[in-house]
Each structure stands twice: as structure tokens, then as C-alpha cells.
Amino acid sequence: MSLPPRALLACVFAAVIACPAAAAELASLDWLLGSWQRTGLPADRSGVEQWRRQGDALEGEGRSYRDGALRFQERLRIVAEGAQxxxxxxxxxxxxxxxxxxxxxxxxxxxxxxxxHDFPQRIAYQRNGKQLTATVSAGERVQVFQFTLSAPLSD
Incomplete structure (x- = not known):
């Protein structure tokens, strides 16, 4: 099935308009950039979440340690796809x-x-100065992670 020329032009125009909007929305998340050190952990535990801009995306990595040994690692990205x-x-x-x-x-x-998704279903970030709170949840199950900015990063 092919679209009439006007409909095709409208679709292309909508895509061109949506991409800069998504890119601007992605740039509005630059407050997340930096190296964030977990706080409030027992002495034998530590963690870090780092975010940087990589091309048209924000890339992050989260790591948790116990007695200096890596216990958990995740690779994170925030990307624009269309207008979302x-x-x-x-x-x-x-x-x-x-x-x-x-x-x-x-x-x-x-x-x-x-x-x-089973868990989490919701991921929320809130920055307040050099403090960052990440809350992951699904239904009644909630985990809160507190961070302090240890090293700002830029592009």
C-alpha cells in the first residue's frame, strides 16, 4: 500500500519536526551527567552510577561492590526514537x-x-544540587538509591 504524495509529505514533515524535539528533550536530561557515588551504604559496600553524552544518546553504567569486589553491573542508555x-x-x-x-x-x-516488565516497572530520577535520588519500583516494592555527585562530566 502506498501513501498519496500529500500524506507521504506530511509523514516526512512530522518525522523531521519530531527528531529535533526529541534531541532537545534528550539534552534537557544533561543534569544527569557525571559520576555519582552511592551514599548511606554499610562500610563494606559501595556503588557508583556514571552518565556521559555519547553521540545522540546518554550512556550510563551502574556498579555495586562488596568488600571491593564487583557484585552488580548494568549498562544504561537514554535514547531518542522518533519523538519519544x-x-x-x-x-x-x-x-x-x-x-x-x-x-x-x-x-x-x-x-x-x-x-x-517484572521489576522494576518504574525508574525515577530526582536531582537536588549535588544529590541524586533514583527510585525503582513495581507495585508495593520500592528501592531507593541515594547518590552524591563525585565528578561532573561534560560532553
Whole structure:
């Protein structure tokens, strides 16, 4: 099935308009950039989450340590697809990266959701100065991670 020329032109125009909007929305998440050190952990545990701009995406990595040994690692990306932003988490044990759609955004906050995923279904970030709170949840199950900015990063 082919589209009439006007409909095709309208689709191309909508795509061209949507891409800069998604790119601007992605740039509005630059407050997440940097190296964030976990706080409030027992003495034998530590963690870090790092975010940097990589081309047309934000790339992140989260790591948790116990007694200096790596216990958990995840690769993270925030990407624009069409007019929508997605948080993509690649975690060992999952058969494929899991995508969460941006559903809310404030000055220094963002909420991503995937109601079909087991846990988490919701990932929320809130920055307050040099403090960052990441809350992951599904139903009644909630985990809160506190971070302090240890090293700002830029492009």
C-alpha cells in the first residue's frame, strides 16, 4: 500500500519536526551527567552510577561492590526514537535490554516506565544540587538509591 504524495509529505514533515524535539528533550536530561557515588551504604559496600553524552544518546553504567569486589553491573542508555525518549537497561540475567519510556520530566527529574516488565516497572530520577535520588519500583516494592555527585562530566 502506498501513501498519496500529500500524506507521504506530511509523514516526512512530522518525522523531521519530531527528531529535533526529541534531541532537545534528550539534552534537557544533561543534569544527569557525571559520576555519582552511592551514599548511606554499610562500610563494606559501595556503588557508583556514571552518565556521559555519547553521540545522540546518554550512556550510563551502574556498579555495586562488596568488600571491593564487583557484585552488580548494568549498562544504561537514554535514547531518542522518533519523538519519544527511552531508558534502556542492559543487565546480566535479562535475555535482552529492557526499555522504559519517558512518561514525565521536570527541571531536574525524569520518570521512565515499562508496565510489562517484572521489576522494576518504574525508574525515577530526582536531582537536588549535588544529590541524586533514583527510585525503582513495581507495585508495593520500592528501592531507593541515594547518590552524591563525585565528578561532573561534560560532553
Amino acid at each position: 525518549l527511552y531508558y534502556v537497561a542492559d543487565v546480566a540475567g535479562n535475555p535482552a535490554p529492557v526499555r522504559f519510556r519517558l512518561v514525565a520530566q521536570g527541571g531536574q527529574s525524569a520518570v521512565f516506565e515499562n508496565p510489562q
